[in-house]
Amino acid sequence: MIILVMNAGSSSLKYQLYNMADESVLAQGRVERIGMDDSILTHEPSGGVEVNRVSEILDHNEAVRKVTAMLTHREHGVLKSMDEIKAVGHRVVHGGESFKQSMLVTNEVKKEIRRLFDLAPLHNPPAMMGITAVELNLPNVPQVVVFDTAFHQTMPMESFLYPIPMVLYRRHKIRRYGFHGTSHNYVSRLAAEKLGKPLSELKIVTCHIGNGASCAAILNGKSFDTSMGLTPLEGLMMGTRSGDLDPAIVPFTMNKEELTLNEVNSMLNKHSGLMAISGISSDMREIVAAMEEGDKHAKLAFDMYTYRLRKYIGAYAAGMNGLDAVVFTAGVGENSVAVRKAVCEQLTFLGIELDDERNAERSKEARYITKDGSRVSVLVVPTNEELLIARDTYEIVNNRDGEDGM
Numbered sequence: 001m002i003i004l005v006m007n008a009g010s011s012s013l014k015y016q017l018y019n020m021a022d023e024s025v026l027a028q029g030r031v032e033r034i035g036m037d038d039s040i041l042t043h044e045p046s047g048g049v050e051v052n053r054v055s056e057i058l059d060h061n062e063a064v065r066k067v068t069a070m071l072t073h074r075e076h077g078v079l080k081s082m083d084e085i086k087a088v089g090h091r092v093v094h095g096g097e098s099f100k101q102s103m104l105v106t107n108e109v110k111k112e113i114r115r116l117f118d119l120a121p122l123h124n125p126p127a128m129m130g131i132t133a134v135e136l137n138l139p140n141v142p143q144v145v146v147f148d149t150a151f152h153q154t155m156p157m158e159s160f161l162y163p164i165p166m167v168l169y170r171r172h173k174i175r176r177y178g179f180h181g182t183s184h185n186y187v188s189r190l191a192a193e194k195l196g197k198p199l200s201e202l203k204i205v206t207c208h209i210g211n212g213a214s215c216a217a218i219l220n221g222k223s224f225d226t227s228m229g230l231t232p233l234e235g236l237m238m239g240t241r242s243g244d245l246d247p248a249i250v251p252f253t254m255n256k257e258e259l260t261l262n263e264v265n266s267m268l269n270k271h272s273g274l275m276a277i278s279g280i281s282s283d284m285r286e287i288v289a290a291m292e293e294g295d296k297h298a299k300l301a302f303d304m305y306t307y308r309l310r311k312y313i314g315a316y317a318a319g320m321n322g323l324d325a326v327v328f329t330a331g332v333g334e335n336s337v338a339v340r341k342a343v344c345e346q347l348t349f350l351g352i353e354l355d356d357e358r359n360a361e362r363s364k365e366a367r368y369i370t371k372d373g374s375r376v377s378v379l380v381v382p383t384n385e386e387l388l389i390a391r392d393t394y395e396i397v398n399n400r401d402g403e404d405g406m
């Protein structure tokens, strides 16, 4: 079965085409700068040459049309016809309390995703645009939605409630949800395999640090706590998001700077984090490069970022009353030797002994970066959210076909 996986952002659409017979990737790519007159489509057929096309791409509907045209393109395509695609799986960031698992897209499911727009304004509306665009361009193809929040639905109340009037939870479902669940789930499973122990006996902290960043405390295979909350703004310091701060800063700043709600929201989501402190970039590569050249602001941004991450690892070790392993994943976690070093070197009290040579290795495989005798193991495990989305989509569509007698 051939499955197309989509991850739609506000101005981007990433895709991967899987052949589920052997879980191989037939092609992958992304459309960036959607809505601008110089949108870029980058398409990589597996084993083929990367193609880049710059053109005006108005919206997600047009982006899906360009992607499907590329997938069946005479020269660069990997399919004879779009009919070969048997299902489409989407990443949806917010599933609220309604979705504890991946779902087949129905009218009710779409209604519920729309109801959750308020909770994830940066992420859910583009996912919906992706779903609608597929309906228009690939009618009759079943679609599945996979939620970032689903894996964290096992958190106990002491982790997920905020200490504010309970009526707010009852009326508006204001609580902590957590995100990147697909990734935390995937890398914790791979880490347990690597450790050669059942996940049900392990205490693991997973650090998914990319553009968005979150930590999770995974106790006996289940999410026990995670650093993102009602929205993907809480927790760690990120590329452009503040992470944890005193909530009183919001009304105080609105008052002093005469800002509207939208403006403070935008400040905290888009103009904070590494970008705000360094004044250089939200990208860890540029922060580290500037720091190495002696830039003080970049160094401060780096120190704040790694200090906050360390505090979470310590907090979760306390929360679980123990720690067997720490896992680094996503753009920064998989690639930044400097971030991993700064974090691990100040956690020796927990029993972490970093191995500098292993930490400096470049590899796409799951691997240890601690010394053999280290009481707590630290691993780098490349995440693969798309593969998990493809697997869930395959399973759900297969079961549905079975029920329909197809």
Ligand SMILES: Nc1ncnc2c1ncn2[C@@H]1O[C@H](COP(=O)(O)OP(=O)(O)O)[C@@H](O)[C@H]1O
Binding pocket: 209, 210, 211, 212, 239, 282, 283, 284, 285, 330, 331, 332, 335, 336, 337
């Ligand atoms: N070689 C590298 N060294 C340090 N950081 C890196 C490196 N490569 C990527 N990154 C970081 O990873 C981020 C992107 O992470 P990623 O997980 O791909 O993000 P997302 O999926 O949220 O867009 C970049 O913004 C950058 O900060």
Ligand SMILES: CC(=O)OP(=O)(O)O
Binding pocket: 093, 123, 148, 179, 180, 210, 211, 212, 213, 232
């Ligand atoms: C939920 C979230 O923060 O996602 P991303 O890391 O893709 O921005």
Ligand SMILES: [Mg+2]
Binding pocket: 210, 211, 212, 330
């Ligand atoms: Mg990501």
